[in-house]
Amino acid sequence: MSTTAEAIHDHHDDHHELTGFKRWLFTTNHKDIGTMYLIFSLVMFFTGGAMAMVIRAELFQPGLQFVDPGFFNSMTTMHALIMVFGAVMPAWVGFANWMVPLMIGAPDMALPRMNNWSFWILPIAFGLLLSTLFLPGGAPAAGWTLYPPLVLQTGEAFPFAIFSVHLMGLSSIMGSINVIATILNMRAPGMTLLKMPIFVWSWLITAYLLIAVMPVLAGAVTMLLTDKYFGTTFFSAAGGGDPVLFQHIFWFFGHPEVYIMILPAFGVVSEILPTFARKRLFGYEAMVYAIAAIAFLSFIVWAHHMFTVGMPFSGEVFFMFTTMLIAVPTGVKVFNWTATMWKGSMTFETANLFALAFLFLFTIGGFSGLMLAIAPADFQYHDTYFVVAHFHYVLVPGAVFALMAATYYWLPKWTGNMVNETLGKWHFWLSAISVNVLFFPQHFLGLAGMPRRIPDYGTQFADFNMWSSIGGFAFGLSQLMFVYVIIHTVKGGAGKAAAAPYEGSHGLEWRVPSPAPHHTWEEPPVIAEDDHRVHS
Amino acid sequence: MTNEDMKSKRKAAVRTAIILALIALAFFAGSFFFLPG
Numbered sequence: 151m152s153t154t155a156e157a158i159h160d161h162h163d164d165h166h167e168l169t170g171f172k173r174w175l176f177t178t179n180h181k182d183i184g185t186m187y188l189i190f191s192l193v194m195f196f197t198g199g200a201m202a203m204v205i206r207a208e209l210f211q212p213g214l215q216f217v218d219p220g221f222f223n224s225m226t227t228m229h230a231l232i233m234v235f236g237a238v239m240p241a242w243v244g245f246a247n248w249m250v251p252l253m254i255g256a257p258d259m260a261l262p263r264m265n266n267w268s269f270w271i272l273p274i275a276f277g278l279l280l281s282t283l284f285l286p287g288g289a290p291a292a293g294w295t296l297y298p299p300l301v302l303q304t305g306e307a308f309p310f311a312i313f314s315v316h317l318m319g320l321s322s323i324m325g326s327i328n329v330i331a332t333i334l335n336m337r338a339p340g341m342t343l344l345k346m347p348i349f350v351w352s353w354l355i356t357a358y359l360l361i362a363v364m365p366v367l368a369g370a371v372t373m374l375l376t377d378k379y380f381g382t383t384f385f386s387a388a389g390g391g392d393p394v395l396f397q398h399i400f401w402f403f404g405h406p407e408v409y410i411m412i413l414p415a416f417g418v419v420s421e422i423l424p425t426f427a428r429k430r431l432f433g434y435e436a437m438v439y440a441i442a443a444i445a446f447l448s449f450i451v452w453a454h455h456m457f458t459v460g461m462p463f464s465g466e467v468f469f470m471f472t473t474m475l476i477a478v479p480t481g482v483k484v485f486n487w488t489a490t491m492w493k494g495s496m497t498f499e500t501a502n503l504f505a506l507a508f509l510f511l512f513t514i515g516g517f518s519g520l521m522l523a524i525a526p527a528d529f530q531y532h533d534t535y536f537v538v539a540h541f542h543y544v545l546v547p548g549a550v551f552a553l554m555a556a557t558y559y560w561l562p563k564w565t566g567n568m569v570n571e572t573l574g575k576w577h578f579w580l581s582a583i584s585v586n587v588l589f590f591p592q593h594f595l596g597l598a599g600m601p602r603r604i605p606d607y608g609t610q611f612a613d614f615n616m617w618s619s620i621g622g623f624a625f626g627l628s629q630l631m632f633v634y635v636i637i638h639t640v641k642g643g644a645g646k647a648a649a650a651p652y653e654g655s656h657g658l659e660w661r662v663p664s665p666a667p668h669h670t671w672e673e674p675p676v677i678a679e680d681d682h683r684v685h686s
Numbered sequence: 687m688t689n690e691d692m693k694s695k696r697k698a699a700v701r702t703a704i705i706l707a708l709i710a711l712a713f714f715a716g717s718f719f720f721l722p723g
Contacts, residue, residue, distance in 0.1 A: 235696030257692075327706045331699040365710045369717025399720050 167234035175270070178262035179668060180247045183269050184529050185564075187244030190272060192627065192633070194236030195550075197280070198281045199626050201229035206588075206622035208605050209615050222285070222605035223291035230294035234411070235318045236276050241553050242414040243325045246353045248330060249560065252666060253347045255338025255675045260331040267631030268324040282307035293603060295400055296371065296583045298385040298393050302378050305670060309379075319364040326357035326364075328416035333357075344435065345683040347657050352417025355445045359406045359413070362449070363569075367403040394459055401452035410449045411545060413441055415512075415552030416483060419505045421657070422559050423487055424686040426502035427494025433486040440457075440479035440486075447476050457528045466525045473523035480516055484509065493585070499652075504555035505608040506545060507582050515543030518593065533603075536596025539560070542589045546611030547582070554632065556583070561639050562647035566665030570644045573635045580628035587621030656683040 154485025168176060174186060194604075204225045207218050234599070246263065251258055259265045282289040287305015290296070296311075304311065333346070333354045346354075373384040373398070414439075424431045431437065453461060453469040487509055491652045496502075518540040522528050531537060562568050593612035600611045607615065650660035662670045677684055 260696065261703055264703075323707075323710050327703045329709075330706055331702040333704055335695050335699040361706055361710050362713055365714035366717040366720075371715050373718070395720070399717055401718075402720065 153384060160628075165555050165575040176266070178258070178266050179247070180251050180259045180262070180265065181666060181668065183265050183566075184244045184246075184248030185248060186269050187240050187272075187474060190269070191237050191241035192278065194232050194240070196629070198229050198232035198237055199629065201225045201232070203626050205229065206619040209607070210459075210619040211616065212607055212609050212612055214606055215310050218606070219605045220291055223293075223603065224289040226603055227290050227293055227672060228279070228283070231279060231290075231315075232276070232355065232408070233545075234294065235315075235322075236272070238411045238549050238553070239322060240263045240272060242353075242411070243322075243329075243357070245349075245414065245418070245553075245556055245560075246292045246325070246329050248564065250332060250337070250350055250353060250661060252563075252662065252670060253350050253657050254336065254341055255259075255658050255677070256332060256336035257669065257671050257674070259328050260336050261328050264324050265328050268328065270320040271317050271324075278310050279314040280319070285310065295397075295402075295404070296374065296505065297400070298374060298377065298396050301374060309375065315371050315668045316368055322360050326360040329353055329357040330361075331591060336676055338671065339672040340679065340681070341684065344438070345677060345682065345684050347417075348420035348431065348434070348437055348441075349414065349417035349540050352413045352420075355392055355441050356410050356413045359410050359445055359448065362371045363403040363406045363410075363562065363640060366399060367407075369405065370399040371518045371639070373399075374518050394456075394522065397456050397459060398453065401455045402449075404455065405452045406445070408529045408541075408544070409444060411549045411614050412512075415549050416441060418552050418556040418559070419508055422505040423490050423509075424498060425559075425654040426505075426653050427491045428497050429490055429494040431486070432489035433482070434685065436482055437486055438538065440482040440516055443479040444476060447472060447479070451476065454523055454525075454528070457525045458532045470523055470525045474520065474653035476518070477520055484513060499558070500569060500571055500578050501558035503575065503578045503582075504551045506618060507578070508551045508555060509550065511547030511582075515540055515545075515548055516542065531596060533601055535592045535595035539589050539596055542592070547585050551581075551585075557632075557636070560659075561636070561643075562651045563659055563662075563664050563666055565640050565643065566647055567639050567641075567643035568645050568647045568651060569635060569639050573631070573638060576634055577628060577631040580631065581625060584621050584624035584628055588618055591615075591617045591621075618667050641652055656686065658684055659664060 153382065174182065177183060177186075192208070204217060205222070208214070208222055250256075279289075285306045287307060290301065290304050290307050290311045292301035292304060301308075333350060337346070364572055373382070376382040377384055377386060377391075383391040385391050385393045389395065420431055451469055451473045452475045453465060457466060498506075516538065521536065522531055522540060556571055558574055595611055595614045595618075598611065600615075647664040649663050651664065652660075658671075658675060659666075661675065669675055
């Protein structure tokens with residue numbers, strides 16, 4: 151019997167020899183599963199994107215053009231559910247699968263079979279959710295927040311949607327258990343916690359957030375299910391319940407969920423900026439503590455989504471100030487990223503351009519968030535397009551740009567080929583310009599009083615809506631270029647990539663060949679006590 | 687890394703996973719007792 155880790159690999163990774171669909175169905179290899187997560191999220195990105203195109207086409211001019219209002223509401227609801235749970239979250243789990251074991255010197259995720267399950271639950275969950283488009287009564291249309299009593303009017307789609315949310319939650323919880331178990335138990339000798347790359351740190355903290363809040367969402371939707379079918383009255387005033395209770399439970403999940411989507415983005419940007427500034431990350435430990443502080447604060451701010459619902463004055467003040475406190479650790483991060491670039495030898499590869507755009511545009515989303523945090527002002531902004539502009543700035547040129555930055559950054563490691571920078575830069579500039587044309591006018595629409603979730607509007611909103619739709623179509627089309635660049639790189643790109651293709655990169659992932667072999671770190675690297683170059 | 691090292695790492699990982707799953711269950715149960723205000 152072999153005394154190496156290969157013996158262990160032999161019994162669970164021999165599916166590597168399988169071909170065709172079975173190879174992917176039974177794989178327990180973290181790179182295969184990471185690839186599947188990333189491809190799945192890309193498919194969902196385009197599915198949710200197609201729904202956004204329907205929304206923007208309808209809003210191109212006043213009046214009802216293409217779809218009836220019920221279907222419009224289904225589109226906004228499904229777009230959000232798909233983008234949040236099907237595109238952004240699985241994409242980050244895909245990055246965690248691919249990169250965390252490579253970055254900490256582990257041969258694989260700690261629980262490879264559970265890893266396989268975590269992924270394969272997802273297509274079932276989204277198959278269920280998408281199937282509701284074809285059911286009598288149509289797909290869920292009460293918004294992704296699923297507020298009762300409106301959501302209880304959903305037709306036959308209701309149990310499908312609830313069960314699909316359960317499955318998404320199960321997948322996320324299993325994925326995050328795996329990430330934590332891997333990071334805490336599988337690190338290479340000498341890889342102490344404060345030597346871990348920031349991306350690994352950001353995922354460790356994100357995974358704890360997921361474990362705390364996904365079960366709460368599962369509880370909330372379970373109560374909706376029992377209210378509708380089993381005669382309970384958790385959220386029905388007629389039976390002594392309270393619909394506002396749902397909003398509290400939902401946002402106890404919902405606000406940390408925002409950070410679940412953005413903390414790994416912070417991690418990725420903290421990897422990319424130092425690489426292309428050819429400097430160490432400024433204030434590594436402060437960055438770790440800032441992520442932890444943001445995660446902690448995310449649990450005590452939830453009711454800022456509900457200022458207009460009505461709550462005691464002390465409650466409004468508490469949630470207003472805790473929300474504003476988030477600006478402190480976030481400010482630490484923005485300061486440190488800027489200080490990292492200060493006097494660095496900057497170059498502007500596509501990955502870095504997306505990271506820089508993240509820095510500027512996410513900050514715009516952060517500032518509009520601060521405006522929304524002011525309780526008396528929120529009474530004016532609430533449920534207007536200002537909120538839509540705010541969270542899209544945080545999630546699109548925020549989380550999605552970080553996902554693109556990460557893809558461009560690590561594509562050479564995955565494929566063994568360099569990205570064609572000309573194509574990449576075309577993709578970047580088209581995306582960066584169109585995303586602002588798409589979302590910036592929505593601030594003005596909101597401030598002028600245009601409500602969210604409406605298929606028709608007054609003529610005073612026509613011009614900004616037209617610009618927003620033009621930006622939307624341009625942004626959607628630009629993303630076809632992203633797919634083209636990925637396929638181009640897989641097929642050879644701009645030539646072979648070295649193990650460490652960027653002179654400023656230092657993590658363990660750059661110490662294995664490109665493309666990364668199917669099995670890596672079977673003999674873990676030993677990190678010397680004075681070797682601090684294993685993080686950016 | 688020896689087979690034994692690897693086995694003990696996996697064992698520790700399973701222990702971590704069980705604890706985390708119990709925490710997740712506790713949050714699920716807790717959501718039914720969430721009574722603000």
